[in-house]
Amino acid sequence: MSIVVQKYGGSSVGTIEKIKKVAESVISKKKQGHDVVVVVSAMGDTTDNLICLAKEVTCNPDKRELDALISTGEMMSSSLLAMTIKSLGFESISYTAYQVGVKANGMHGKSFIDDIDDSKIKESLKMGRIVVIAGFQGINQEGNITTLGRGGSDTSAVAIAAKLKGSCEIYTDVDGIYSIDPRVYKDAKKLDYIEYEEMLELSSLGAQVMHSRAVELGQKYDIPIYVGLSNGNERGTIIKGMNNMNMEMKAITGLATSDDDVSITIEDVSNNINIISDIFNKVAERHINIDMISQTAPINNTVNLSFTIPKEDVEECMGIIEEYSSRDKIHIDENITKFSVVGIGMKTTSGVTARIFKLFSENHIEVKMITTSEIRITCAIKREDKFNAVNIVAKEFNL
Amino acid sequence: MSIVVQKYGGSSVGTIEKIKKVAESVISKKKQGHDVVVVVSAMGDTTDNLICLAKEVTCNPDKRELDALISTGEMMSSSLLAMTIKSLGFESISYTAYQVGVKANGMHGKSFIDDIDDSKIKESLKMGRIVVIAGFQGINQEGNITTLGRGGSDTSAVAIAAKLKGSCEIYTDVDGIYSIDPRVYKDAKKLDYIEYEEMLELSSLGAQVMHSRAVELGQKYDIPIYVGLSNGNERGTIIKGMNNMNMEMKAITGLATSDDDVSITIEDVSNNINIISDIFNKVAERHINIDMISQTAPINNTVNLSFTIPKEDVEECMGIIEEYSSRDKIHIDENITKFSVVGIGMKTTSGVTARIFKLFSENHIEVKMITTSEIRITCAIKREDKFNAVNIVAKEFNL
Incomplete structure (x- = not known):
């Protein structure tokens, strides 16, 4: 029994x-x-x-x-x-x-x-x-x-x-x-x-x-x-x-979107690991959860640094980064959606990222930032592209 | 502390x-x-x-x-x-x-x-x-x-x-x-x-x-x-x-009345201890709580037996006692009040019962039944005498 x-x-x-x-x-x-x-x-x-x-x-x-x-x-x-x-x-x-x-x-x-x-x-x-x-x-x-x-x-x-x-x-x-x-x-x-x-x-x-x-x-x-x-x-x-899973796994099992974050970009940050880690540490000390991070290649030893944080933390976060940069170098983009696909199949199926990028490019969806884990791909896209992105990816991967 | x-x-x-x-x-x-x-x-x-x-x-x-x-x-x-x-x-x-x-x-x-x-x-x-x-x-x-x-x-x-x-x-x-x-x-x-x-x-x-x-x-x-x-x-x-009490105790500390009981009298019960205890046992088996009991002196080897029970148990109780007596020999009096005085002082103060009886007799209050413990006297009196009885006893004993 x-x-x-x-x-x-x-x-x-x-x-x-x-x-x-x-x-x-x-x-x-x-x-x-x-x-x-x-x-x-x-x-x-x-x-x-x-x-x-x-x-x-x-x-x-x-x-x-x-x-x-x-x-x-x-x-x-x-x-x-x-x-x-x-x-x-x-x-x-x-x-x-x-x-x-x-x-x-x-x-x-x-x-x-x-x-x-x-x-x-x-x-x-x-x-x-x-x-x-x-x-x-x-x-x-x-x-x-x-x-x-x-x-x-x-x-x-x-x-x-x-x-x-x-x-x-x-x-x-x-x-x-x-x-x-x-x-x-x-x-x-x-x-x-x-x-x-x-x-x-x-x-x-x-x-x-x-x-x-x-x-x-x-x-x-x-x-x-x-x-x-x-x-x-x-x-x-x-x-x-x-x-216990079926051997023939789908590359992607689930798709999720979130409109709760904003992206912040700081222009011309000195490409000094101490300064950048200092910014992130101070933000973390206030229990503000930084999710996606991207950084441009250095030009004249400065970089553009972008990251996403929850909407409600923007004001507090601004207080911190204004110590490191002037106000006119900081850009806030509230018009983003985090678009994620999840699938254990990605571990064995290669090219999922490439397929998604191709789909997005064919449909004129701009990818502003991207992070990946072994079983997840997350892109920041424009808010107005959300439903289009969901539709084309859902159809392509049969979700 | x-x-x-x-x-x-x-x-x-x-x-x-x-x-x-x-x-x-x-x-x-x-x-x-x-x-x-x-x-x-x-x-x-x-x-x-x-x-x-x-x-x-x-x-x-x-x-x-x-x-x-x-x-x-x-x-x-x-x-x-x-x-x-x-x-x-x-x-x-x-x-x-x-x-x-x-x-x-x-x-x-x-x-x-x-x-x-x-x-x-x-x-x-x-x-x-x-x-x-x-x-x-x-x-x-x-x-x-x-x-x-x-x-x-x-x-x-x-x-x-x-x-x-x-x-x-x-x-x-x-x-x-x-x-x-x-x-x-x-x-x-x-x-x-x-x-x-x-x-x-x-x-x-x-x-x-x-x-x-x-x-x-x-x-x-x-x-x-x-x-x-x-x-x-x-x-x-x-x-x-x-x-811990004051040495000079009052004879009576408290007085209580209850209108929740009725008295049942059975006439001409055979004065046989087995029969009487049999009745009480059967009543107890049904979890009916008998409180006051009185019994007249035997005449021709029969007695009149009276007791009080809670109002709500009357019907069930009748079912039991009808096995021992005919209906016309059973009298139910719903018009009673149980009148009780309580006082630890009674242990040392004699004559409390006598004083109460004297008061009741002077005021034409009939005592139908009485039970006493070391510190309590309870009388069954007519319902209409209740407030009068409370008044005269409260004044006499300064309650």
Whole structure:
């Protein structure tokens, strides 16, 4: 009998009616002969409402106490789900992070799971119970309740699946992972499979479907993660490792765009590594995240330096670089879109960059900056070229 | 430096505004140089709302899961209070029953506190922190969260005070204990002191001010318990032991009435102890609580047997006694009031019963039944005599 860890998000357990539907779905899995462990998020807006309550106290609530407060949301939903399963005639028990020893460390609100004591879970499964565990929470070394950050219940679920050597199913309000955000490209295809690294790249590019740390954990312990709708029979997407992938990989799996950055160009910067690194260090000290960087070849020992930063940080950033350059040498371009393609297939398929550049050139799309990783290509293009670029690349690579 | 354990009820922490007032009151105690431990109930109607949610699942929710659910209310209020105290510049920390090892046993929803591991509390007090503990909850031997019953936070507070050898202050929405319910007798006096036994008798007679088990614990460990308003400087009432009482005790401390019982009389019952005990056993098996019992002297080897039971149990009780007697021999009197006086002074003051009987006879108040304990006299009288009886006894004994 295999162990299945299912996670249901806040919108799936938003009302008692919905909790009853989840209970039925969990029971049907149990009836198929699986040992079932369920991880739940807090009901609907519970977490947000608790945070609002804390903000009524003070705009900067103590982080330990905030974690103690917001972790109650998952305790509520887990006991309600176990209660519902029992009322339908199946054995069930809810556990908090304390009760199953979810050991965590790191900052309050952003903790990491270190280990899980699976003895109680296994014992309950052996007794035929459906085990329901409050997600999002852990206990740190001081015995304090701590939380794992937004979407942390995903991480709880994958960690439990890893510990129990089970499979993991994340049920949520999206029907799977798409090659492109359907709001940007309506013909985007739902993926049957996506590789961990690809998913991580897409998440870092703004795909909010999964908690990144959950994907990292899945990758580390090689746990395939199913993502899909909680109430549908439609097929969702499985996030899994290279070894399990189809040998004939597509060069590109996903495409993402972002309009949240601006590019800053500084003309005639002295081509001195100390000065350039000094600028970047000072920007980093203010926790401003520099993404793409490009530099022209030196002429008369000066270079033009360009980089992108989040829109909201422009003013603060200007304050720093004006120490190094006069205002008229600094150019801000707000009219850019970051255009990225992701695919583990790029590791083995050469010429992807060349194909994209050719497409762009044929369609008069100017590439202002470019950065690449082993499985990602990101270009800064003009905002008005965005939909055209998405269309031609999606068609060329069959996304 | 003395340790003070303060308990604030649900209405005292019903909103963030009220929690801020509680925080100020706690801090002022701390500023007076005390080590302060605070026990809180859930905010306002939180517990009732959580029970409603469970009832939406099923009319008979699993008791373990119900306890897990409703115990979250106190976790929320305790973290919010600690957060508020910290925001006002004082060190504070909230603890759940798990974190301070509140060991409990007994049925879910009605558990008893066995012991408390006070090491974390003491350590935090030593660090100058105001310690806030979630009331109403304990952890049983199986590691499950369990609750102590309605008003259980009172018991949590007294148990913690007993363990820490501190004093205990229960802040609530009443300004103290009255000799008589002011709704029944408007000139009723607020008591400065009341003895544990007296308080227990008054509680069992329907005075809802304090959780009875809290008073029992106070008595067992000789912890004086202050009861008063959370926001006032008015003096409340101290519940304490005989040794601490004024030597010149009043004969009667309190008076209580109840209209919730009916008396049932069975005529011509065979004066056979087996039959009579059989009736009482069968009634007890149905969890019907028989209170006052009286029996006439036997004539022709039959007796008239009278007893009182709660109104709502009449029908069920009739079903039982009709097996022993014909319907026309059974008389139900719904028109009674149970009138009780309580006073530890009765142990040493003789003639209290005689004085009351004399008063009643002078005022034509008929006593239908009477039971007495060492510190209590209860009479069943006609409902219409209630206010008259309260008035003359209150004046005679200066209540």
